[in-house]
Amino acid sequence: MTVAVIDYGAGNLRSAAKALAFAARTTGEDVIVTADPHAIARADRVVLPGVGAFAECKRGLEAVPGVVAAMSEAVIVKGRPFLGICVGMQLMATVGVEYGEHPGLDWIKGRVVKLTPNDPTLKIPQMGWNDLNLRRPDHPIFAGLKSGAHGYFVHSYHYLLDRAEDLLADVDYGGPVAAAIGRDNLVGLQFHPEKSQAVGLALLGNFLRWKP
């Protein structure tokens, strides 16, 4: 079984791959870092990391020939499990509004907009550990975890979902902020499981075992 971590120059690529490889010690998957469309289309699971700005990441993804099509082939056509991390999650949106309006993959309906906490003393970016409220605690990605577990966040933009049922978990940052989203074989995490110590490794292990 192969897990393809999409290589398009994202800053957290190595960390994500290393943490997945660590989590895969018990599940036995091969974690590959690749930009090869054939390898991606054939992969059993696909992980899209991402940090920085939405438009920059989208451009980077589209700059690698055939990668977006191969991801769609694996994830949308074949229904292979997909995990988007941070901006990799945000790229699933219909549109992102960071430095102008930019279309996303439109896999989970919604918009990525600037964080506007209702408490003016809260800093932007949200940087640090926040406790998750699991809205779908029965989702296999949360196996063994409870509300109150912490994830490590670094972001200035957040995902506004069109459909409430796509929300898996949120955190409070001067109002609710989507922390985990998903539908069918898709999952996105706004925080960084690869930096969230035991909780993060548990989530990555759950993703590797997930059979949607």
Add this chain to the structure above:
Amino acid sequence: MLKMRVIPCLDVKDGRVVKGVNFVNLVDAGDPVEQAKLYDAAGADELTFLDITASHENRDTLYDVVSKTAEACFMPLTVGGGVRKSEDIRKLLLAGADKVSINTAAVNDPDFVKQAAQKFGDQCIVVSIDAKETSPGKFEIFTHGGRNPTGIDAVAFARRMAENGAGELLVTSMDRDGTKAGYNLALTRAIADAVSVPVIASGGVGSLDDLVAGIREGHATAVLAASIFHFGTFTIGQAKEHMVKAGLAMRLER
């Protein structure tokens, strides 16, 4: 809600931890990777390496340390010291650092921060500000470990760095560093109140109350300390429990 962060800082020279440590269960107390693992297990919220390697030839030892740490510790890692060029940042991020802190290079060329933020993203650019209180309520940037005055106002500089795309500011009071007299709270607060990005308080921690004050009075959202953890005066767990008792929101899970 978002928790306040406790960040231990390790001084690294030629690939070795400089400040001595009392951890008896360590095979090699000078190995930064071993130390990082301990802090990871103890529930530190982030970890910072400050590279104080003098010669440029020995700099590769740092990349090796960062890479080995990133393989063993799945927590946020910031690396600073000697970051002068875009290439330095790229190499540290590729080795596995999550954030890179820029000090002298930001003072010498504020546009360097802007370029770095555009290229690598705001989230991984920390600007490290070393300042002294030169007269009451007046803070000046110093470089070279506090030896060289620059004439630059620290609060104005902090504002400019945040505008240039720094995702976070590490504010060290150089007149307190190593004194155990507590953070210069007036400095921390003046900067934290002037910018919208998170501020890490640093320099001078001697007691656990100092950590509380850094947040409550200094308005920082993270506190950095070196000696009190290195020399085993307090553990990360003791620090966090003390902060919880003082009414601060902390992450206690490990």
